Amino acid sequence: MNLGQSASFTVVATGYPLNYQWRKDGVDLAGATSDTYALTLAQTNQAGSYTVVVSNSAGAVTSAPPAVLTVNPVAAPGTVVAWGCNEYGQTTVPVAAQSGVTAIAAGGYCLPCVCGHTVALKSDGTVVEWGAGYLATPVTLGGQVLSGVTAIAAGGYHTVALKNDGSVVSWGGSLDQPTVPLAAQSGVAAIAVYPISGRLIDTLPIGFSDYSRFLAPWIEEAFKAAIIIMLFGFNRIGYKLDAVISGFAVGAGFSVVENIIYLTVYTDYGAGTWLVRGLGTAVMHGTTLAILAAIAHELAERETRGAAGEFNFRPWWFLPGFLIAVALHTAFNQFPDRPLLAMLGAAMFAPVALMAIFNFGTSEAQSWLVAERAEHKAQLDALRAGRWPDSASGERSRLWPVCSRQRYHSRASPLITQSTNASLRASPTQ
Numbered sequence: 208m209n210l211g212q213s214a215s216f217t218v219v220a221t222g223y224p225l226n227y228q229w230r231k232d233g234v235d236l237a238g239a240t241s242d243t244y245a246l247t248l249a250q251t252n253q254a255g256s257y258t259v260v261v262s263n264s265a266g267a268v269t270s271a272p273p274a275v276l277t278v279n280p281v282a283a284p285g286t287v288v289a290w291g292c293n294e295y296g297q298t299t300v301p302v303a304a305q306s307g308v309t310a311i312a313a314g315g316y317c318l319p320c321v322c323g324h325t326v327a328l329k330s331d332g333t334v335v336e337w338g339a340g341y342l343a344t345p346v347t348l349g350g351q352v353l354s355g356v357t358a359i360a361a362g363g364y365h366t367v368a369l370k371n372d373g374s375v376v377s378w379g380g381s382l383d384q385p386t387v388p389l390a391a392q393s394g395v396a397a398i399a400v401y402p403i404s405g406r407l408i409d410t411l412p413i414g415f416s417d418y419s420r421f422l423a424p425w426i427e428e429a430f431k432a433a434i435i436i437m438l439f440g441f442n443r444i445g446y447k448l449d450a451v452i453s454g455f456a457v458g459a460g461f462s463v464v465e466n467i468i469y470l471t472v473y474t475d476y477g478a479g480t481w482l483v484r485g486l487g488t489a490v491m492h493g494t495t496l497a498i499l500a501a502i503a504h505e506l507a508e509r510e511t512r513g514a515a516g517e518f519n520f521r522p523w524w525f526l527p528g529f530l531i532a533v534a535l536h537t538a539f540n541q542f543p544d545r546p547l548l549a550m551l552g553a554a555m556f557a558p559v560a561l562m563a564i565f566n567f568g569t570s571e572a573q574s575w576l577v578a579e580r581a582e583h584k585a586q587l588d589a590l591r592a593g594r595w596p597d598s599a600s601g602e603r604s605r606l607w608p609v610c611s612r613q614r615y616h617s618r619a620s621p622l623i624t625q626s627t628n629a630s631l632r633a634s635p636t637q
Contacts, residue, residue: 208249209279209286212305215245216274220261228260246276248288248300254278287311287327297323297338303345304335314338314361324379326366328359334368348378400430400465419543424536428495431461432529435500439507440520447504447568451561454500458492465492487550491539494557495532501564502528 208214218227220242229239232255236244246253256273285307289298297313310328324338332354334346346353346366353376358369365379403426434457435450444450466485506524535556542549586596 208277210249210251210288212249212286213245213247213302214249214276215243216257216259217243218259218261218270220268222261222263222265224263226262228262230258230260231255233258248298249276249278251278251280285309285330287325289313289325292323295323295339297325299337300325301335301337301344303327304329304337307331308335310359312359312361312366314363314366324361324366326359326361328356328368332356332371334359334366336366346378348376400427416543420540421537424533424540427461427465427492428499428529428532428536431457431492431496432499432525432532435496435503436522436525439503439524444500444504446572447501447564450500450504451497451564451568454497455493455561458494458496459489461496462489462492483550484546487539487546487553490550490553490557491536494553494560495535498535498560498564499525499528499532501568502531 216229225242227240227242229236229244231253244257244259254276256275258273259270261268261270287300287304287308289300291298293299304327307330308327309330312326312328314324314326324336327335329335334353334356335344336346346368353368355371356368357371360367362379365377367375367377369375435454438444438453444453462485466488503524506527507521539549539553542552589596
């Protein structure tokens with residue numbers, strides 16, 4: 208066997224009662240007193256001859272011939288060998304990770320060895336994980352064995368895997384990676400809105416109906432928009448599709464928490480009313496915020512796509528979409544006593560609006576891809592012709608030798624300046 212692999216010895220004997228004592232090179236092995244003796248993560252000093260003495264009141268017999276164990280000092284390709292802190296069994300390599308392994312990752316949190324686990328990616332695309340809180344078996348997510356994995360990474364309490372379809376899956380805890388799902392963030396926003404609404408209703412000289420129809424849309428859309436603004440601020444929105452999906456997820460999550468709060472307060476309504484209202488508000492909140500995010504993305508197009516290196520966050524991107532979201536929300540809230548009508552209106556409007564945004568985004572993406580392809584072709588043709596492209600980057604490249612000559616001229620001796628100028632003049636044609 209190879210270094211780091213596991214081995215086991217088993218004896219079959221008849222009689223009752225039976226006692227067992229395993230030996231290595233004729234010396235008793237402490238604690239080895241069962242019909243099986245196992246070696247985990249075998250080392251070279253464990254090579255030798257193994258026997259077992261089976262005994263009872265009638266006598267004793269030693270197994271023959273001895274079982275000879277040979278441990279190759281170099282681990283075979285695809286075998287995992289681990290050492291160091293083993294408080295949680297993270298360096299005890301399981302059998303499943305002793306062959307066919309193509310990549311490994313180790314996670315730990317704080318010092319010394321507060322928590323740790325080890326991950327192995329196998330050639331068949333499955334993942335084996337062991338250590339703190341993990342079983343030494345192929346990773347299973349949603350009742351299915353995780354497969355099609357091409358890369359792995361481990362954090363203190365979590366693991367991330369890249370699949371062959373380009374998607375990313377993660378599992379485990381998140382104490383060292385506090386990533387809050389969008390729906391959960393929107394839930395926090397809904398909880399924050401509730402006491403503010405109650406305070407305003409008690410303070411302002413308006414009833415609940417007027418507040419719900421005319422003032423609540425401004426407050427709720429503002430809290431939802433704050434999450435989208437944060438995503439844009441951290442440059443987490445790429446394409447328009449990302450903006451729409453993120454907006455709808457935040458809005459729907461807001462609606463779920465909002466309805467849970469109202470369900471605990473207004474207990475007289477039946478289940479049918481809440482189902483209709485829940486669906487209608489989820490579609491409405493999701494659609495209004497998706498439209499806000501899409502409009503903001505369109506206004507931010509230059510920074511988010513055309514010139515990522517010159518990204519400058521501008522709050523006014525969100526104002527037009529916010530006003531439209533408030534208008535749609537206000538229209539929806541004009542039917543507080545007819546939730547079925549409001550739900551039907553939202554269900555009819557939402558697909559049309561979202562499909563229009565998707566179609567516009569697709570057409571826009573195709574247009575700038577064609578334009579960029581033509582621009583890149585023109586730049587390549589210019590470079591092949593021995594000149595700089597007629598673009599901003601080409602202009603900077605043309606000016607660079609002049610600026611560099613001036614900079615060298617102010618600092619170098621005449622002899623060095625002359626040499627430097629010659630090399631710089633030659634650089635564009637080279």
